[in-house]
Amino acid sequence: MENEEPRIGVFVCECGVNIGGYLDTQAVADYALTLPNVVHTKVNKFTCADSGQAEIQEGIREHNLNRVVVASCTPRTHEPTFRACCKEAGVNPYQFEFVNIRDQCSWIHMWDWEGATAKAKDLVRMGVARSRLLEPLEESSVPVDQNVLVIGAGVAGMQAAIDFGDMGYNVYLVEKGPSIGGRMARFDKVFPTNDCSICILGPKMVEVARNKNINIMSYSEVTDVDGFVGNFEVTVLHKPRYLDTDVCTGCGACQEVCPVELPSEFNENFGIRKAIYIPFPQAVPMRAVLDKDNCIGCKACEKACEAGAIRYDQEAIYEKLTVGVITVAVGMDAFDPLPHNNYGYGLYDNVITTMEFERLLNAAGPTGGHVVRPSDAVEPITVGFINCVGSRDVNENIYCSGGVCCMFSIKNAQLLKEKRPETNHFIFYMDIRSTMRGFEEAYNRARDLGVKFIRGKPVEITEKENGNVVVRVEDTLKGEITNVELDLLVLGTGLVPNEGINEMGAILKLPRSADGFLTELHPKLAPVDTTTDGVFVAGCAAGPRDIAYATAHGSATAGRATRLLSVGSAPIMGITARIDEDKCVVCGVCVDKCPYGVFEIVGTNGDRRINVVEALCKGCGTCVTACPTGALEQSHFKNDQVLAQVRNVFQYGGE
Amino acid sequence: MAEATAAETTGTDEWQPKIVMFCCNWCSYGGADSAGMGRFQQPPTVRVIRVMCSGRMDPVFILNAFLEGADGVLFSGCHIGDCHYVNGNYKATIKYKFLKAMVNELGLEDERLKLDWISASEGERYAEVVTEFTEQIKKVGPSPLKPEGVV
Numbered sequence: 001m002e003n004e005e006p007r008i009g010v011f012v013c014e015c016g017v018n019i020g021g022y023l024d025t026q027a028v029a030d031y032a033l034t035l036p037n038v039v040h041t042k043v044n045k046f047t048c049a050d051s052g053q054a055e056i057q058e059g060i061r062e063h064n065l066n067r068v069v070v071a072s073c074t075p076r077t078h079e080p081t082f083r084a085c086c087k088e089a090g091v092n093p094y095q096f097e098f099v100n101i102r103d104q105c106s107w108i109h110m111w112d113w114e115g116a117t118a119k120a121k122d123l124v125r126m127g128v129a130r131s132r133l134l135e136p137l138e139e140s141s142v143p144v145d146q147n148v149l150v151i152g153a154g155v156a157g158m159q160a161a162i163d164f165g166d167m168g169y170n171v172y173l174v175e176k177g178p179s180i181g182g183r184m185a186r187f188d189k190v191f192p193t194n195d196c197s198i199c200i201l202g203p204k205m206v207e208v209a210r211n212k213n214i215n216i217m218s219y220s221e222v223t224d225v226d227g228f229v230g231n232f233e234v235t236v237l238h239k240p241r242y243l244d245t246d247v248c249t250g251c252g253a254c255q256e257v258c259p260v261e262l263p264s265e266f267n268e269n270f271g272i273r274k275a276i277y278i279p280f281p282q283a284v285p286m287r288a289v290l291d292k293d294n295c296i297g298c299k300a301c302e303k304a305c306e307a308g309a310i311r312y313d314q315e316a317i318y319e320k321l322t323v324g325v326i327t328v329a330v331g332m333d334a335f336d337p338l339p340h341n342n343y344g345y346g347l348y349d350n351v352i353t354t355m356e357f358e359r360l361l362n363a364a365g366p367t368g369g370h371v372v373r374p375s376d377a378v379e380p381i382t383v384g385f386i387n388c389v390g391s392r393d394v395n396e397n398i399y400c401s402g403g404v405c406c407m408f409s410i411k412n413a414q415l416l417k418e419k420r421p422e423t424n425h426f427i428f429y430m431d432i433r434s435t436m437r438g439f440e441e442a443y444n445r446a447r448d449l450g451v452k453f454i455r456g457k458p459v460e461i462t463e464k465e466n467g468n469v470v471v472r473v474e475d476t477l478k479g480e481i482t483n484v485e486l487d488l489l490v491l492g493t494g495l496v497p498n499e500g501i502n503e504m505g506a507i508l509k510l511p512r513s514a515d516g517f518l519t520e521l522h523p524k525l526a527p528v529d530t531t532t533d534g535v536f537v538a539g540c541a542a543g544p545r546d547i548a549y550a551t552a553h554g555s556a557t558a559g560r561a562t563r564l565l566s567v568g569s570a571p572i573m574g575i576t577a578r579i580d581e582d583k584c585v586v587c588g589v590c591v592d593k594c595p596y597g598v599f600e601i602v603g604t605n606g607d608r609r610i611n612v613v614e615a616l617c618k619g620c621g622t623c624v625t626a627c628p629t630g631a632l633e634q635s636h637f638k639n640d641q642v643l644a645q646v647r648n649v650f651q652y653g654g655e
Numbered sequence: 656m657a658e659a660t661a662a663e664t665t666g667t668d669e670w671q672p673k674i675v676m677f678c679c680n681w682c683s684y685g686g687a688d689s690a691g692m693g694r695f696q697q698p699p700t701v702r703v704i705r706v707m708c709s710g711r712m713d714p715v716f717i718l719n720a721f722l723e724g725a726d727g728v729l730f731s732g733c734h735i736g737d738c739h740y741v742n743g744n745y746k747a748t749i750k751y752k753f754l755k756a757m758v759n760e761l762g763l764e765d766e767r768l769k770l771d772w773i774s775a776s777e778g779e780r781y782a783e784v785v786t787e788f789t790e791q792i793k794k795v796g797p798s799p800l801k802p803e804g805v806v
Contacts, residue, residue, distance in 0.1 A: 074688045074691075075705070076680075076684070076685060076688055100687075100688075100703070102691065103687065103688040103690075103691030103692060104687050104688065104690075104691055104703055105691075105699070107690075107691035107692070107694055108690055108691050108694070108695060108696055108697050108699075108782065109696065109697070109698075109699045110694065110696060111696070112699055115671075115698075115699035116699055118699070119699040119702070122702055123702065126702065126704070505737075506736070509738075509739060509740075509741065511681065511682065511733065511737050511739065511774065511775065512737070513774075513776045514774070514776045514777065519775065519776065531681055531739060575707065593710075593746065595740055595741035595742060595743075618740060619707050620707050620708035620710055620711060620739075620740035620743050621706060621707055621708060621710065621711030622708060622710030622711060622740065622743045622746055624711065624713070625710065625711055625712065625713045625714075625746075625750070626746075634707075634711065637706055637707060637711060639713065639715070642704065642706065642713075642716055643715070643716065643719055645704045646675060646704065646716055646719050646720050646723060647719070647723050649673065649675050649702045649720070649723065649724075649725070650673065650723045650724040650725075650805045650806065651805070651806060652804050652805055652806075653804050653806065
């Protein structure tokens with residue numbers, strides 16, 4: 001087959017008017033027929049549709065094609081489709097070549113018919129030249145380890161772990177904090193139904209703990225991930241809690257006697273926790289944790305602990321795990337208005353954030369559910385909420401946090417109004433984004449309750465002597481500037497990437513988008529897949545989203561990953577590095593250049609040679625460029641294949 | 656109708672350079688696609704060749720492009736720190752330094768070779784890079800290495 005004379009078919013897609021409307025597809029096809037080894041061309045309305053694929057297969061049969069070139073959209077989305085189509089009709093998938101004339105031609109030269117047509121002809125000529133040299137390749141596969149890693153135990157990660165566990169796979173659920181539960185554990189109630197957050201999350205946390213297939217690794221972090229789909233080598237750091245979690249009963253006697261009082265992170269720094277503490281009343285695992293940085297070493301806790309669980313000399317432990325697939329659900333942070341003192345936050349006592357308000361509203365919070373203002377602990381009568389703080393703002397983040405902060409403000413105003421009907425509420429907004437099911441109804445309920453909505457972005461916040469704050473805003477619906485005096489101002493802060501996301505992205509080799517969140521493989525058609533095979537992303541790690549969305553994503557990652565787990569093997573691309581031992585002088589440059597450890601020098605003296613572990617190769621081709629003797633080649637991106645494209649950018653004398 | 660519109664806009668005789676651009680599969684090729692999805696218009700001067708990683712960009716490819724007649728060569732990968740293959744883009748910067756020197760040896764102007772990082776989400780920036788580089792090459796004019804009769 002390799003020595004067979006190439007018989008190339010070129011299929012030019014109109015993509016409706018997406019290509020056909022901006023360049024001359026028929027002229028491109030006619031031109032292709034003049035190129036060496038091209039024996040068949042056809043213009044398709046939609047090459048990727050059933051009818052288009054049938055035309056490819058018909059062409060293969062009728063013209064005995066052994067190579068196929070499709071000039072259409074982009075290999076990033078459609079290469080697998082056409083490869084499968086070719087394979088079905090007996091053409092090796094690696095003897096299919098993609099020419100991008102839509103995303104990189106018709107769509108970017110929309111008002112240059114001749115320029116776009118000429119470019120498309122060049123691109124097809126380059127593709128045909130490469131196609132002539134393409135070799136048939138066989139895909140290999142690797143076994144998939146049946147263990148699963150879930151990073152992050154917020155609601156998305158918990159749901160993923162439950163689904164994996166229920167399907168019978170062993171799950172390591174790694175959580176940075178001392179308890180699972182994530183952000184949702186800190187909310188008072190959740191929109192649009194106003195369910196008590198911990199009342200619906202608590203049972204789910206218990207479900208995770210009870211699931212025999214889930215190993216909760218709380219107070220632990222993933223520090224390194226090596227390997228590849230099916231065989232990831234993971235290093236997990238178990239931070240010392242300074243107590244034996246097998247012995248600790250979570251009774252809380254230690255925190256009662258501890259004399260050190262610190263701001264409570266769980267309560268957004270309102271209220272206190274001790275240096276040794278139970279993270280929160282519903283924590284899973286229900287175990288204490290000692291904050292050694294703030295411990296004064298009085299050993300009161302050791303005396304109080306009847307179980308004898310305290311271990312002051314405990315050290316960090318690094319554990320190695322092998323897993324087949326990974327779900328990353330590292331979540332988000334709320335925008336921090338402190339550095340820029342947005343809307344007077346940090347300057348005026350009675351300007352607080354939504355998350356702080358959540359804890360004040362919560363019956364188990366630091367004030368027992370009484371919303372009080374920080375300056376004098378008085379219950380406020382007039383409360384304002386500013387939306388889009390840190391979102392839809394060119395000075396902070398341009399993206400919208402998906403309506404999450406709109407709904408937070410609406411819900412919180414409503415809850416306080418219901419609790420204390422004598423209160424007045426103002427929501428300052430640019431647009432209300434109540435897009436999901438039940439959200440608009442919740443918005444209407446708030447209006448019916450008397451919450452006042454003022455459409456305008458506040459321009460100035462000032463503080464009065466009594467601690468009240470005055471919001472100066474243009475009511476853009478009335479067209480007038482008003483000053484609203486408030487007892488308490490709440491900032492509806494947007495969602496931003498988790499502070500550890502860059503590190504996590506680097507560990508898992510996942511790219512971040514311009515907004516800083518992790519990038520999905522495709523925003524619409526592969527929303528939980530990533531560019532790293534075997535790694536899936538759930539929840540707010542890949543953008544602002546609400547609880548329902550995050551939970552669905554958690555399940556989705558389990559579903560996508562189970563395709564690999566249940567089959568038990570994962571395909572390895574055929575684009576790996578190959579070595580020609582006759583040319584290799586065992587200099588070892590490739591050993592240094594390869595980031596995956598594909599190459600190793602084996603043998604001694606005269607028998608030294610390079611051993612290539614193909615399953616480790618991810619197909620970057622860096623080694624080929626570095627090899628001084630030309631002994632290495634990357635299949636499907638061989639030097640002569642790329643050079644054929646380079647040479648065919650140009651031609652003598654035009655057509 | 657599109658044809659009529661095009662005739663109006665391509666009536667100029669201005670010289671158009673031919674630029675070869677190497678893109679890595681994960682970032683800059685994605686950036687080129689994003690430019691398309693966002694319909695960020697740019698001159699049709701660039702011919703993109705896809706490799707998996709900027710680390711695969713062999714100096715031989717780039718020197719060949721000049722010898723065959725390229726007026727300019729762009730090469731692009733993921734931003735430093737974002738490489739899909741850990742650090743292939745860093746290795747590309749080493750080749751770039753070497754190539755810059757080689758380009759001068761060949762008697763070509765510095766401006767004809769450029770390395771720029773473009774992420775998969777930077778469609779608008781991709782179009783800007785292409786447009787600016789095209790303008791830059793128009794200023795230096797056709798490559799003196801271009802073989803006679805080549806377009």
